[in-house]
Amino acid sequence: MICMTTDSGANMVKALDLNAWTRLQCFGHRLHLAIEKSAKDPRVDRTVSILKKMVSAFSFSWKKKRELARLQTEMKLPPHKLITDSPTRWGSKLAMIERVLEQEKAISEILKADKKTRCLVPGYNEKDVMESVVKALGPLRDFTDALSGEDYVSVSYVKPVLHLFKEHLLKADDDDTDLSGEMKMTILNYLTDKYKDPKTDELLDMASLVDPRFKRNTVSRSIFIYLHITEP
Structure with a gap:
């Protein structure tokens, strides 16, 4: 076993810690919390x-x-x-x-x-x-469910999607109001902080690397994933 994906329940965190298992935070759950945090205005x-x-x-x-x-x-x-x-x-x-x-x-x-x-x-x-x-x-509506699926591999999406958020969907825009700009920054900072651990970062990189669907660089993968997730 390489790792387990869980929410942030104290019992789950403790169980994995006691067994020295690597824990990967659920991206859909983290995105939900990030968005809820940004809306606390x-x-x-x-x-x-x-x-x-x-x-x-x-x-x-x-x-x-x-x-x-x-x-x-x-x-x-x-x-x-x-x-x-x-x-x-x-x-x-x-x-x-x-x-x-x-x-x-x-x-x-x-x-x-x-x-x-x-x-x-x-x-x-x-x-x-x-x-x-x-x-x-x-622009974020489709990502929560898409990256929380249990019937298909989604861990390889996480790193490219984080890149997509940073460089495109949550990037500061001249048309942003003060509120929309603040919400984007809050979401991006929250997700960046939660996935900055070196061990997690390496795991996510490896997951994307070995996924045959993503054979090009990170930017290309990000664009492909965005189109794939949001297509009708």
């Missing part, structure tokens, strides 16, 4: 709190659901339902934000018509936060 917390109340307002009102369906047809918007946030999956938070942005015109019109829900209409600040979150997290 008062601006994001406030906006997400408003959106959850907004979604609830529609969930418990058949009239608002009916009106949303009518306005979707009238405004030629996709006939999609609103999505609620699940605290155990960061992707659900992103999906909720994207859906609200998609349906923002119809949602705002409905909420404004009810004095009890007018306070939930997203303002310019909330829109800026939502767009910043989508810009920072949108």
Whole structure:
């Protein structure tokens, strides 16, 4: 046995330590924690709190659901339902934000018509936060599940994907807002720190080296992996 991949449970860490086995941290779990850490910002917390109340307002009102369906047809918007946030999956938070942005015109019109829900209409600040979150997290949506699979080898993806994050997806961009830039940096710093151990680094390099799918340099492998993971 070369190593075991686990989460960060204290019992798992202790068991491997007692047996002197090499432990590789689950990339999907680490990415989830990195993203959750990046979202611990008062601006994001406030906006997400408003959106959850907004979604609830529609969930418990058949009239608002009916009106949303009518306005979707009238405004030629996709006939999609609103999505609620699940605290155990960061992707659900992103999906909720994207859906609200998609349906923002119809949602705002409905909420404004009810004095009890007018306070939930997203303002310019909330829109800026939502767009910043989508810009920072949108490109990462496919990696959590893809690198947590149990039916195929994924350890060889880790090092190229970290390179891809650093050089492309999480690289500072002139179009970044302060918030999106901070979120990118937080995620990248967290992941870099968790995979900087020399023994782990060597293990990940060897895994990529012996994987016949990745025969070129790291950049080529990274681009190939990105296309492979995100293809329909």
